[in-house]
Amino acid sequence: MSLTKTTAVDQITVTENGIILYREATRIMEDGVQLSQTYHRSSLTPGQDLTGVPANVVAHCNTAWTAEVVAAYEAAEAERATA
Amino acid sequence: MADIKISALPASTTPLAGTEVLPIVQSSTTVQVSVANLTAGRAVATGALTVTGTMSATTGAAVGGATAGAGGLAFPATAVAVADANTLDDYEEGTWTPSLGGNTTYTTQVGTYIKVGRLVTATAALQINTLGTGSTTAVSGLPFNQSNANGPGNLCVGYFSNLAVNVIHIGGYLGTAIAYFVSLTTASATVTNQPAIFGSNTSIDFTVVYLTA
Numbered sequence: 580m581s582l583t584k585t586t587a588v589d590q591i592t593v594t595e596n597g598i599i600l601y602r603e604a605t606r607i608m609e610d611g612v613q614l615s616q617t618y619h620r621s622s623l624t625p626g627q628d629l630t631g632v633p634a635n636v637v638a639h640c641n642t643a644w645t646a647e648v649v650a651a652y653e654a655a656e657a658e659r660a661t662a
Numbered sequence: 663m664a665d666i667k668i669s670a671l672p673a674s675t676t677p678l679a680g681t682e683v684l685p686i687v688q689s690s691t692t693v694q695v696s697v698a699n700l701t702a703g704r705a706v707a708t709g710a711l712t713v714t715g716t717m718s719a720t721t722g723a724a725v726g727g728a729t730a731g732a733g734g735l736a737f738p739a740t741a742v743a744v745a746d747a748n749t750l751d752d753y754e755e756g757t758w759t760p761s762l763g764g765n766t767t768y769t770t771q772v773g774t775y776i777k778v779g780r781l782v783t784a785t786a787a788l789q790i791n792t793l794g795t796g797s798t799t800a801v802s803g804l805p806f807n808q809s810n811a812n813g814p815g816n817l818c819v820g821y822f823s824n825l826a827v828n829v830i831h832i833g834g835y836l837g838t839a840i841a842y843f844v845s846l847t848t849a850s851a852t853v854t855n856q857p858a859i860f861g862s863n864t865s866i867d868f869t870v871v872y873l874t875a
Contacts, residue, residue, distance in 0.1 A: 590740065594807055598839050602756070604739070618756030620775065620805035622839040627763065627802075659837065 583608045588633050596655070597625035597648040601636045625652040726751070750779050758805040760786040760841075762860060766796030770865075775805045780873045782806050786841075789865045798826065798858035801868075804839040808872045815872025817841055826861035836872050 590602040600622045607614045623629070626649040629637050674682070680698030722730035726738040741752035758773040770789035775782060784805055808815050817834035831846040844853045860866075
């Protein structure tokens with residue numbers, strides 16, 4: 580009998596305004612059979628610091644967060660703050 | 663025994679007990695199988711199944727291609743959204759990490775969420791150690807985007823201590839995936855600004871409730 584614990588990003592969603600949501604699934608396996616699974620979700624806003632973010636999520640951020648997307652998001656935030 | 667048409671046999675007593683036997687051909691040999699074992703442990707493929715009476719499962723049940731567990735109703739890991747207003751198409755629970763961004767450090771930084779259909783309820787507990795360059799008014803990292811089409815979500819503060827300012831009211835609203843805190847330091851009929859409320863050693867517990875797209 581061998582118990583293993585794995586964590587993997589099983590969902591990445593890129594939304595219209597550049598916000599990226601991702602889900603990490605942590606699975607406890609016994610001899611290849613899943614015993615339990617838990618989820619941890621995170622969201623990232625355009626331009627946000629990516630320290631500690633999984634590499635495959637960072638790759639999506641680097642693709643989606645063009646200078647235009649980041650500027651548009653920051654402009655929307657500035658407009659919200661002054662509204 | 664003389665040949666008798668099936669239609670000429672006497673009617674059975676229903677409901678069946680399950681112990682009755684039927685003849686079947688298995689590997690070219692005619693054998694018997696009980697009614698109870700006719701489908702036991704075997705998936706039954708059907709285009710549609712309508713149950714006119716009540717239905718119950720002694721263990722778990724599953725929909726949308728999910729695998730049933732020991733109990734409860736299982737939904738698929740990736741929801742298949744159904745637009746129908748009377749259809750429950752998703753259930754998920756998990757954790758999230760509320761964050762002020764920047765280089766803020768925390769003593770406590772935990773969050774949980776439950777999503778039922780499009781409705782998300784997320785709780786968070788933050789105990790800031792050193793604020794540093796983090797936000798003084800906004801918490802990011804919400805587990806799902808809020809649907810802009812359905813207006814601002816609801817933010818409720820359950821506990822706070824060591825805020826950066828004295829307040830007489832504290833509440834908030836939601837952006838797409840960020841919780842913005844608003845507060846009043848003096849009596850007013852309208853919340854007009856967002857004074858900096860988070861600082862080093864601030865503790866705050868809050869809940870947000872909102873709809874996803």
